[in-house]
Amino acid sequence: VGRRNSxxxxxxxxxxxxxxxxRDEILDAASRVLIESGGEHAMSMRAVADAAxxxxxxxxxxxxxxxxxxxxxxxxxxxELDAYVEDALADIDDPMLRLRERGRAYVRFGLDxxxxxxxxxxxxxxxxxxxxxxxxQMAGFQHLRENVEAxxxxxxxxxxxxxxxxxxxxxxxxxxxxLLVSKPGFPWPPxxxxxxxxxxxxxxxxxxxx
Amino acid sequence: VGRRNSxxxxxxxxxxxxxxxxRDEILDAASRVLIESGGEHAMSMRAVADAAxxxxxxxxxxxxxxxxxxxxxxxxxxxELDAYVEDALADIDDPMLRLRERGRAYVRFGLDxxxxxxxxxxxxxxxxxxxxxxxxQMAGFQHLRENVEAxxxxxxxxxxxxxxxxxxxxxxxxxxxxLLVSKPGFPWPPxxxxxxxxxxxxxxxxxxxx
DNA sequence: TGTACATCAGTGAACGCGCGTTCACTGATGTAC
DNA sequence: TGTACATCAGTGAACGCGCGTTCACTGATGTAC
Numbered sequence: 249v250g251r252r253n254s255x256x257x258x259x260x261x262x263x264x265x266x267x268x269x270x271r272d273e274i275l276d277a278a279s280r281v282l283i284e285s286g287g288e289h290a291m292s293m294r295a296v297a298d299a300a301x302x303x304x305x306x307x308x309x310x311x312x313x314x315x316x317x318x319x320x321x322x323x324x325x326x327x328e329l330d331a332y333v334e335d336a337l338a339d340i341d342d343p344m345l346r347l348r349e350r351g352r353a354y355v356r357f358g359l360d361x362x363x364x365x366x367x368x369x370x371x372x373x374x375x376x377x378x379x380x381x382x383x384x385q386m387a388g389f390q391h392l393r394e395n396v397e398a399x400x401x402x403x404x405x406x407x408x409x410x411x412x413x414x415x416x417x418x419x420x421x422x423x424x425x426x427l428l429v430s431k432p433g434f435p436w437p438p439x440x441x442x443x444x445x446x447x448x449x450x451x452x453x454x455x456x457x458x
Numbered sequence: 459v460g461r462r463n464s465x466x467x468x469x470x471x472x473x474x475x476x477x478x479x480x481r482d483e484i485l486d487a488a489s490r491v492l493i494e495s496g497g498e499h500a501m502s503m504r505a506v507a508d509a510a511x512x513x514x515x516x517x518x519x520x521x522x523x524x525x526x527x528x529x530x531x532x533x534x535x536x537x538e539l540d541a542y543v544e545d546a547l548a549d550i551d552d553p554m555l556r557l558r559e560r561g562r563a564y565v566r567f568g569l570d571x572x573x574x575x576x577x578x579x580x581x582x583x584x585x586x587x588x589x590x591x592x593x594x595q596m597a598g599f600q601h602l603r604e605n606v607e608a609x610x611x612x613x614x615x616x617x618x619x620x621x622x623x624x625x626x627x628x629x630x631x632x633x634x635x636x637l638l639v640s641k642p643g644f645p646w647p648p649x650x651x652x653x654x655x656x657x658x659x660x661x662x663x664x665x666x667x668x
Numbered sequence: 669t670g671t672a673c674a675t676c677a678g679t680g681a682a683c684g685c686g687c688g689t690t691c692a693c694t695g696a697t698g699t700a701c
Numbered sequence: 702t703g704t705a706c707a708t709c710a711g712t713g714a715a716c717g718c719g720c721g722t723t724c725a726c727t728g729a730t731g732t733a734c
Contacts, residue, residue: 259678264730267677286582289499293721305723306678314721369640370580372496380644412647416656423633430580434590437622446626453663471710474697480710503688515690516711524688 259301271310278321283363325364330388343398351421351447358425406457469511481520488531493573535574536594553608561631561657568635616667
């Protein structure tokens with residue numbers, strides 16, 4: 249689905265030494281294209297160039313190829329997700345309440361930015377050097393882990409393995425988010441009820457460790 | 459990623475009135491191509507035709523267009539998933555044990571058939587007439603729902619709303635499956651431990667309804 | 669202050685490719701007489 | 702039994718398109734003298 253028709257006013261050229269300005273503008277444009285078009289296959293270099301008000305070859309001054317650009321966009325979105333979630337928790341102290349709000353915020357982000365969420369967590373696996381660790385996703389996971397450790401320390405979770413508890417929680421909120429994102433036509437129960445039910449149930453299970 | 463080089467021996471033509479034979483062969487070929495190539499974008503009509511030992515235009519005798527073919531393949535895979543899960547439960551009577559084994563079997567199917575799983579649950583939303591209800595997915599969900607109702611009837615689950623419990627369970631197992639499928643490079647804990655932990659925790663939460 | 673020159677951010681045109689789909693056709697199979 | 706004909710499963714070649722990427726270039730900006 250090309251969107252070549254919506255040509256943006258051509259960008260005026262950067263001064264000498266300010267060539268890197270375009271890099272950010274291309275990233276902005278790529279994010280926009282990615283969101284508006286459906287999926288990373290529809291994010292063509294030409295569409296990105298168009299959205300940035302630039303010709304396609306200029307992109308190659310800042311990104312080696314398309315994959316490189318897609319990864320850079322992903323890195324951005326990973327950081328945005330993490331920042332969004334942490335921001336939602338800023339005022340909450342109790343670790344168990346934090347855990348719950350963390351889950352809610354995560355799902356909310358996914359529903360508010362479905363295309364980003366798709367690219368981050370529902371796309372195809374990337375080559376070796378695109379490990380999640382490098383993508384700031386690890387930062388988000390670390391935050392979750394610390395939250396879980398605080399819950400364990402407070403005695404609110406009786407399990408001892410913070411890693412598996414964290415991964416489990418991630419799987420749970422991701423499950424809700426990605427089902428809602430990928431099957432919007434399904435007759436889901438009200439979203440908030442669903443999220444709360446799943447988070448409550450899981451939290452109860454964690455509190456009553458067997 | 460074309461795979462035009464692996465040309466299959468050309469199929470001999472069907473007798474009169476047996477033209478529908480090709481339909482199944484195309485579906486088989488399309489399934490194979492979908493699994494071997496990565497994702498539905500890589501499943502080109504030409505590759506499918508090649509795999510079926512036929513020329514591209516013949517596909518149009520049996521499927522209106524590419525979308526039509528992809529949907530037909532999906533329908534198949536939905537049925538396979540459902541059949542696989544039900545088969546794994548054949549010998550289990552206790553509804554709570556059934557629920558657990560259902561979850562395990564679901565995840566196992568996803569991990570064993572990652573590309574199908576991607577197409578079924580991680581792809582893009584389809585047009586209106588491709589509702590999950592029509593795709594046999596509803597059949598699988600109905601089976602889950604009946605299982606949950608049996609658990610409620612047996613008093614093993616204290617919740618009363620079988621729908622939200624079922625959707626929640628689906629989200630949980632889907633979360634595990636799709637994370638493992640989409641991020642194979644992440645340092646996951648051992649898969650079986652993870653599945654059991656998540657299922658146990660959730661089941662415990664369902665048993666101890668607040 | 670003026671001029672020749674190096675830099676480099678970006679352009680314009682083109683490359684080769686694989687794609688979904690169409691269209692006029694072929695030729696084996698079966699039927700009517 | 703033999704022949705003319707209708708059917709229809711499948712072919713071969715071509716269409717127009719958008720894609721990622723390359724390459725020789727341009728022309729404004731800044732620098733050296």
